[in-house]
Amino acid sequence: MQDKRFYPYLFLHAGIVTLWVILDRIHKGIANDGVINLLSIAVLLCYFNLLYLHVMTSRREATISECGWNLLSVSFIAALMYDGFSTLYTGAFLVFALIIGIMLVRTDASRGKMVRLLFGIASIILSFFNFRILPAITMLIGMFVGIFLDYKYINLKQVNILPIAQRKARYVLALMIPLFTVVLYCFDLSTLQVNVFFQLIMLLFEAFAVIHLGDMEARYKELTKYYELTNYIANEREDFSRLLHNDVLQDIGGAKNLLSLRSPDVDETKRILSDLELRVRNMMNFYSSNIFSGYASWEHIGYMLDAIKKLYPKKNILVDFTIDSEARIALKKDNSLEQTMQIIKELVNNVYKHAAATFIHLEIALNEESRLVITCQNDGAKPNDIENILSSKGGMLFLTVLINGNGGNIQYLEKDGILTATAVLGRKNEDITI
Numbered sequence: 001m002q003d004k005r006f007y008p009y010l011f012l013h014a015g016i017v018t019l020w021v022i023l024d025r026i027h028k029g030i031a032n033d034g035v036i037n038l039l040s041i042a043v044l045l046c047y048f049n050l051l052y053l054h055v056m057t058s059r060r061e062a063t064i065s066e067c068g069w070n071l072l073s074v075s076f077i078a079a080l081m082y083d084g085f086s087t088l089y090t091g092a093f094l095v096f097a098l099i100i101g102i103m104l105v106r107t108d109a110s111r112g113k114m115v116r117l118l119f120g121i122a123s124i125i126l127s128f129f130n131f132r133i134l135p136a137i138t139m140l141i142g143m144f145v146g147i148f149l150d151y152k153y154i155n156l157k158q159v160n161i162l163p164i165a166q167r168k169a170r171y172v173l174a175l176m177i178p179l180f181t182v183v184l185y186c187f188d189l190s191t192l193q194v195n196v197f198f199q200l201i202m203l204l205f206e207a208f209a210v211i212h213l214g215d216m217e218a219r220y221k222e223l224t225k226y227y228e229l230t231n232y233i234a235n236e237r238e239d240f241s242r243l244l245h246n247d248v249l250q251d252i253g254g255a256k257n258l259l260s261l262r263s264p265d266v267d268e269t270k271r272i273l274s275d276l277e278l279r280v281r282n283m284m285n286f287y288s289s290n291i292f293s294g295y296a297s298w299e300h301i302g303y304m305l306d307a308i309k310k311l312y313p314k315k316n317i318l319v320d321f322t323i324d325s326e327a328r329i330a331l332k333k334d335n336s337l338e339q340t341m342q343i344i345k346e347l348v349n350n351v352y353k354h355a356a357a358t359f360i361h362l363e364i365a366l367n368e369e370s371r372l373v374i375t376c377q378n379d380g381a382k383p384n385d386i387e388n389i390l391s392s393k394g395g396m397l398f399l400t401v402l403i404n405g406n407g408g409n410i411q412y413l414e415k416d417g418i419l420t421a422t423a424v425l426g427r428k429n430e431d432i433t434i
Contacts, residue, residue, distance in 0.1 A: 005062045006054050006210045012071055013047060013203045016078040017196055023082060024192045030083050033191040035132050039081050040195035042136045044202055046074045049143050051209060056151050065103035066113065072096055073120055073139055080132045081192075090127045097121050112150030116142045243283065251276045282310045304341055305348060305362075312352045317378075319348070323364040330366055336425060339406060340364065340372065343423055346399040347376040355380030355419070371408075372425040381419035386412045399423075 023029035030036060050070055076093050079085060101117045119142020123135040147153065189197065255272045258265045305319050331337045344362060351357050357380030367373050389396045389412055403410050407426025412419065 005067075006050075006206075008067060008071060009047070009050050009074075010203070010207060010210070012074060013043075013199070013206065016043065016074070017199050017203060019078065020081055020192060020196050020199070024190070024196065028083050029081055029192050030132070036081065036191045036195055038133055039077060039136055040198065042077045042140050043074060043199065045140055046077065046143060047202060047206060049147055050074075051206065052151075052153070053147065054210070055213065063108045065100055065108050068100045069097075069104060069113075069117065069120070072100060073116070073143065076120075076124060076127075077136050077139055080127070080136060085127070085132075087128055090124060093127075094121070094124045097124055110150055112146035112148070114146075115149060116146030118142065119145070247279055247283075248276065278310075282307045301341055301344060304345060308345065308348050308352060311349075315352055317352065317357055318359045319362070320359065321362040324366065326366040327364045327372060330370070330372055331364075336372060339402070339425065340374065342402060343374055343399065343425075344376070346396070346402075347374070347421055347423075350396060350399075351376070351378045351380065355385075367424070374423040374425070376421045376423075377418055379418050381414045381417050383414070385419055386414055 020029065053070070072093070079089060079093075082089075097117075097120060101121065104113055104117055119138055123138035123142065126135045126138060251272050255269045255276075258269045258272070301323075302321060305321060309315075309317070309319065331340060348360060348362070351360050355378055357378040359379055361375075361377040363375040365373050365375075400410060403423055403425070408424050410421060410423040412421050414420075
């Protein structure tokens with residue numbers, strides 16, 4: 001489960017079920033079957049609304065005040081099942097409601113939340129007069145009206161408490177309803193026990209639904225990464241096309257014009273073409289994703305670092321590169337040199353391109369799990385660099401997809417202006433996840 005925001009509600013629901021079981025065992029639950037059914041339905045409707053809120057607010061952080069008010073609302077309705085519910089409990093709920101209400105008004109007020117707050121306080125006040133049905137209905141009305149004002153239930157059809165396709169949910173329900181009826185008839189359960197049974201079923205559905213939503217969100221994030229990666233590749237093609245025009249075609253055109261003169265300037269033409277040959281070779285080493293596959297061993301990483309450095313002649317950055325003996329053997333044995341060089345290329349190029357660094361320290365080693373670990377440090381870090389890297393839709397996104405797609409991971413740490421990127425490569429024949 002990717003999103004843990006619904007965990008408190010699941011734990012509360014489990015607590016409600018436990019409370020009602022205890023009340024049934026010690027015979028402290030209310031005796032009116034109609035009120036029992038209404039309070040149980042009210043709790044189920046509250047959780048349906050909480051699931052809807054969970055879906056609608058998945059793109060923002062949940063505040064403590066909002067979560068606290070939701071927990072208080074459901075807890076209050078569930079507590080009305082207690083036969084000994086007195087003004088003491090009402091006073092305690094009212095105090096907590098006022099505290100959370102003040103926090104809600106000061107930090108996270110909206111029209112819908114204010115309606116839920118006002119109806120909730122009115123519901124608690126009504127319980128002072130030993131009402132049970134009216135407070136529960138008032139709390140429910142406030143919740144429905146508040147959510148409608150904020151979200152208008154526009155995506156209600158997309159909410160499915162069963163972790164299956166919506167078109168198949170009707171068949172599951174058609175099977176479950178007769179099954180539950182037979183079970184309840186055979187065991188001759190009391191009204192409270194029947195409602196506890198339904199609450200347990202709802203609790204299971206909630207857990208399955210939240211797990212399903214977490215899986216769907218992870219899949220959505222994965223697809224978003226690939227979409228952003230295609231944009232990055234398209235931008236790289238545009239940059240490469242611009243580079244060909246500015247650094248290659250113009251020099252070729254200049255050499256052509258020099259040779260077209262009545263007195264061709266052969267020496268200047270040679271100089272232009274020699275410089276062009278060097279730049280094209282450096283560009284070839286940098287842009288080709290397969291250029292490194294023909295290299296014989298790890299020593300050629302140094303050649304690639306020199307090629308990157310020549311692409312940024314105005315940057316005076318000292319590059320230090322070390323590799324231990326075990327990592328050298330692993331690079332040759334596992335045929336992972338190409339992937340390693342691609343990762344180093346992205347890491348080093350990102351420093352040259354974006355950081356005001358004076359040094360880059362590269363280290364390749366083998367960890368205790370016999371995985372290759374690439375560490376890249378530079379002193380050009382700014383306080384918000386890690387946040388920018390994690391939200392990158394360019395080269396660093398490509399780097400993350402490359403490493404995660406091969407079963408590895410990458411982490412970043414900034415301390416005293418030094419940014420450390422640590423990439424752990426995956427081993428072959430491992431399960432690959434992104």
